[in-house]
Amino acid sequence: MTPQPPKTALRFLRWFCREDYLEEIEGDLIEVFEQQYADAPRWSGWKFTWQVLLHFRPDFIRSLSNHPLIYTSMYRHYLKIAWRNLLRQRMYTLINLSGLTIGLSCFILIALYLQYEQSYDWQHENADRIYRVAQRQEGNVFRGTDEFAVTPEPLAPALQANFPEVEAAATLTVEQGLLYREDEYLSSQLLYADDKAFDIFTIPILQGQGPEALSDPETILLSRSLAEKHFGSADPLGQTLKLNDERPLTVRGVFADPPGNQHFAYDAILPIGNIYYFESDVGRWSSNNYRTYLRLAEGADHRELEKRMALFDDEVEAAYKNLPFRAEFFLQPLLDIHLRSRINMEMGVNGDIRYVYLLGAIGLIILLLASINYMNLATARSVRRVKEVGVRKVMGAERQQLVGQLLGESFMLTLFSFVLAVGLAYLLLPGFNHLLDQSIPFDVVGSGWLLTGLLLTAILIGGLSGLYPSLVLSALSPVQAFQRKLAGSFRQGISLRNVLIVGQFTAAVVLAVSSVVVYQQLQYIQHKKLGYNRDQIAYVPFFSEQVDRKMSSIRSELLAHPGIQKVSVSNNLILNTGNQGIVDQWEGNDKTQNLYCYRYFVDEEFLDLYEIPLAAGRNFSTAFPTDSTQSYLLNESAVQAIGWTPETAIGKSFRDGQVIGVVEDFHFQPMDLKIEPLFLKFRHPQNQPTRFGNLAVKLNTDDLQHTLAFVLGVFERAAPRTPFEYRFLDASYDQLYASEKRLGQAFSIFTFLALFIACMGLFGLVSFQIVQRTREIGIRKVLGASALKLVELLSKDFLRLVAIALLLAVPIAWLAMQRWLDGFAYRIEIKWWVFLLVALPALIISLLTVGLQSLRAARANPVESLQ
Template sequence: MLKTYIIIGWRNLLRNKTFSLINLMGLAIGLGCFLLITLYIADEWSFDRFHEKADRIFRVQSHIRWGGQESSMVATPDLLGPAMKKDYPAVETYARICIQQNRKLIRKGNDYITEDNTAYADSTFFDVFSFPAIAGDTHTALNAPQTVVISASAARKYFGSTDVAGRALDIKEAEKIVPYKVTAVIKDMPANSHLRFDLLFSMKSLNYNWGSAGNYNFYTYFLLRPGADPQVFQRNLRQYIVNYLIPELHAFGIHNITDFEKAGNVATLSLMPLTDIHLHSNLPDEISPAGSIQYVYIFSAVALFILLIACINFMNLTTAHSAGRSKEVGIRKVLGTARKELMGQFLTESTFMAILSLIMAIGLTYLALPLFNQITDKTIDFSRLFSWQLLPRLLLLPFVVGLLAGSYPAFFLSGFKPVEVLKGKLRMGAKSAGLRSALVVFQFATAVFLIIGTLVVYQQLRFIQNRNPGFSKEQVLTIHNAYVLGNQIGAFKKEMLVSADVKSATASSYLPIAGSWRNNLNINGENTSAAGNSFNIQKWGIDDDYLATLGIELAAGRNFRTGSPADSQSVIINETAAKILGYKEPIGRKVYSTEDDGIHTYTIIGMVKDFNFESMHQAIGPLCFKLSNWQSNELLLKINGASSEQVINKAAALWQTMAPGMPFDYGFLDQSFNNMYRAELRVQQIAMIFSILAITIACLGIFGLATFMAAQRAREISIRKVLGASVSGITQMLNRDFIRLVCIAFVMAAPFAGWAMNKWLESFAFRIHLSWWMFAAAGATTLLIALCTVSFQSVKAALTNPLKNLHAE
């Protein structure tokens, strides 16, 4: 019986090639979108799950409110790991990672190569994480100072082989070349890991002021013992605050946790499971760019909706083509075929069509995956589709889709009355028409939602890119690793400023972009330290050309003057810092800072206007500048737009003269600024692509419904034409119903889209406001596309010779 059903289905497919191709392509596109998004979601969920002890690994996060200023961060004190291991048996071991001083210059022959994917790690790192070794013993590899574990890629890059345990890498540190012994080589860290390092240096090589409970510079991971309850252990983290942090706050008049909390301060530590980090962490100082569980939910919904749209298409196209199968059904019923057998045949045919569509969808996925990887910044392999996690679902998919898409056509076709269909009278009740209309409304409601979402994301990104952040980011050339110039950095600046193409130059490690150096200072406006009058502020070391080069405006006071002894104990603050201090006229006022060597007094000589020195997801916080001649990582040149190539060439030649063998690595500040919003840009691109595909699939569905309605009303149209109706009048009559459906879809989708996009915009401190025109544009676009699709079939029906339809009467 099944064989017979398949043969009949195949013959019908070949007999109606155009209809079958449209039906197959609609379903294949929907399935292809579903498969691509499934691969994306599977990749996002797989992060950090490959570690053998992943279920027992937890990272600590910090939340602090001090002096009314709140901050949440991934960083923790260096003391946390050793203290908790000593005090609590639930800790099997811990591992700390430090990415300070992570940019390394490594000698290869006579030249140096810049490495950014580096970190310092405890010797216990490989006891916690599962990164297989190719050479050497990872469990002892980081026990001694001046040792390093490298990835297979790094080993081939520097030595041409992975069998390099025992050899040395030469690292430039200040003015010295320090050899680091390669003690182990590991496989490259997977792309689905939030840890992606090529070189791991022993923590014992890090020059650091160890043992502080108040300096937050380390990523701390705990491996709990089997059976340990993470919730119980997390409560012990409060005791760490009591035992180790509070004693360091005695200078602020705080002697116990009660004093600390009475002053309105908060310090908490919380555990995050390793497998939750990628999708559930929204903190700004992640080791690698995090994903978002919100986007996973959004794309899951999009995948489901597009699949449903494709299934709805199948229903509408199949019922639209029902007139061609009605006599077949009538004859088979007269010959005694039961309705359940007819339903079985049609469900088999729909499943057969779903299998063919899936084969086409797999081919489309294979072709589209490279572009999809490029857009999403992933390296998903096509073979992942046939992994043991996804293959069972893939095999089940056509049967689910076949049942879902074919159930209504099977019920509808098998319900034809033999007498009516054999007389050529195919009638449909209002209930069936209502169901099909509801399905079309759902299709276009989804399309409207996606269009509105795409418009809002686009406008928000455009707002970020066009909004004045308070500094000049255009035509600023950034030269990295400027510290290798040593005391020649001033001479480099002076030589570059000789060129008329260079307007100004500055050297600093602190830039208003993500990933730049950051440093906190605790200050107050009184010459006493107390729990209620201090707050944390960003402290950036700059030279006297920094403000002019970046176009940061002074609201009051003056800039630094190099060579002025008084300015070495002066600061320039931003407007937010002045508000927190309560200084309406801050110039000449004092601020006090409790530092490791005592209380420092600084005089405010200037106040800059607030500018966005972090992502626009965050509000502008307090900031101060201090004159610094310390070695800088970045050298910035403000240049004329048309002369960038000449300036780069001159800088490269001068660099090779002053720092021979050192890599000349550069970029532009506006590019780094835009990189902060890569995740949002990817969402916009993905949303736009799937919006277009959803509309395309929906148009196929509405084309099917238009075909069906034209067939149902063929005699009515013919009679109207005989009575003098015009082609335009008939076209308008047929289009009226579809205009109504699109309007209903818009009314349903617009409020939900507005709510969803408002929730998304809440993640930005600086954001657009939803405007009526965004909704109007989405509705008008959807309506125009629907009318163009329907009008083709409507005009065709209106132009048909009425005698053709009335001849049988």
């Protein structure tokens, strides 16, 4: 048997080679192939293909202008026909364009969001080798986790001294501070760091000195924006600023503003020795007031380093010898911090990988719905071109020409929709940023992978939607085309289209149910009884010894105003406290048990202002001198954890004093955490530093703005060179759940879009079926069928699909929302009527979509149908 060369390579040769060379070249290549096959049959086919490719050069390529597949005039004709078809069927074109454009726009916006969230901290050189050291305090659970981002001061130098793979290790922290220039001051985020921070993070210096400046304790580096705020267009180098109106610092350098996609922000860099508690922390392994970052050598395994960090166990155990928990250090990759770190004491507000996955899934669902809708409509529209295909075949058109024409039209519409979607995404991005509280740049063109992915997505949609109709139509013979024998060819795809419709409505209903549940949970949180009253309360945070010294006169002046009913000062805001400690002394316990207890330091007006009821005992009072240092109020959870009752707790010893009262439980943390043990102690210098805190005022509603201006005026007179601002307690409470609110709004918008696109897909399938059954409808009308019966006939199958989608969506939505609600310690229960609330509108919308199109077909003239 004579060996045969590869058919694909041979066809390619015959396609491009000039006729006057073809016979000679083909003969020579086949002869060489037969000789090579005898020596090495395995490689002969590859060598033949390679020789064919070597002949693909200008000397042997035939004139392309005469080739029927790429004749320029023919393609101009195809474009003209495609344009005419789009204009002739304006309704289909509009629905196709709008549905796909909306879907692609949503997908582009969400892709930009995903790209931005994943880009955090990538601007640093060697970002994949940078790690943050955190610690796990086993047995010390705080806010749902025992992991903390803080570390002691000696850790960074010890890491670099003991482990050669640690190329650099830095100690740093970020705190709010005031920078004064003459009579002007600005509140700024101050990064206190040593010079090793520049070896780890990429901080471009625009002017002056960089890390070398940090060796001088009286130096400060400013960001470009902060330098412009303080000095305008003047040269900032050599200028002097005062830290908290006390310590003079000389500006030695200006650095580029840190980008928004960094997990902590700062406006200025100062030597770490400028922080007021640094000297007392040097060498102390119990001083968890700092953050430690390090850069590993290339190829080093951070997991191995974690194990070797047990070298510091002796120092850590000695530091925590009087505490009932064990601590160990671990490493967090820098690139994981923003999305995957959910530990205590972060320097900024992190994102959440769960929301990234959620929005990514929503984007894919919206795009999938739009693609299904586009394919269904493309299939329905192609039915009307059967005779056109027959005429073209009679005129000599080849099948590949017809496939190319129909696919080309699909690609043209898809790419046009893609261009519209990019423009629409650009216009919608500011609103999208506002919805998600982000600063996402429009960087489609600048991101190669994103632009390539979006283009490939558009091309894939165009190819899939146009391939099936083009293959079916081009396979028809002219006789079949003129006899309209298309229905049998397409019937095998009906079940697939039905599955797609069910999938569309299932996804849309899941989103709709989720949107309702998210809204109900947020309403529940906002209206749940917290155990205190937050209405008509404003507060002013302060961090000033001047305010503390004048607190008595400030309180008297405020209470003298008719618009202010009550005044109270506490160290922490009632909404959210980060003050927790261990109690091991109470009556009946001889340091054998430990109680993790949150702490508030308050005045005698605290309970009265917030209307927190007492379960037993009395409140703090200045009439009892011992209340200022030796008296405690416990909440019901603390009493229950100890084993007392509110009544029996009164008078019992607790820590260094005694219990004088028990308050009813109130929510002092977000709703994802349960109410835990809490004690309240009098705000006094012997108990807690009093230079910082929150002054809250209960307001009358009359002339609110004038009253608030008066409050700020009182503070400004007490501390003239310190900025103050007021905030409303209920607004701060709502801010705790801002991300959930944004999630709910996004759900609502995407739910509407999903239902809209799903209905358009249903419309496409109805249109297709009506075209398929045109003659049947005409015959039934001639035989006396009423319009109502015809609508029922045409609608029931589609409504059955919607009903199936609802049945599938209910368990999926229930399971998904149960998992989301499990993240809240206090949550709603999903009621059965929620599904009914979503199902009825979905059925009504589907009925209108199908019914109106069916009614239009039922009212058509039967004579035209039968012709």
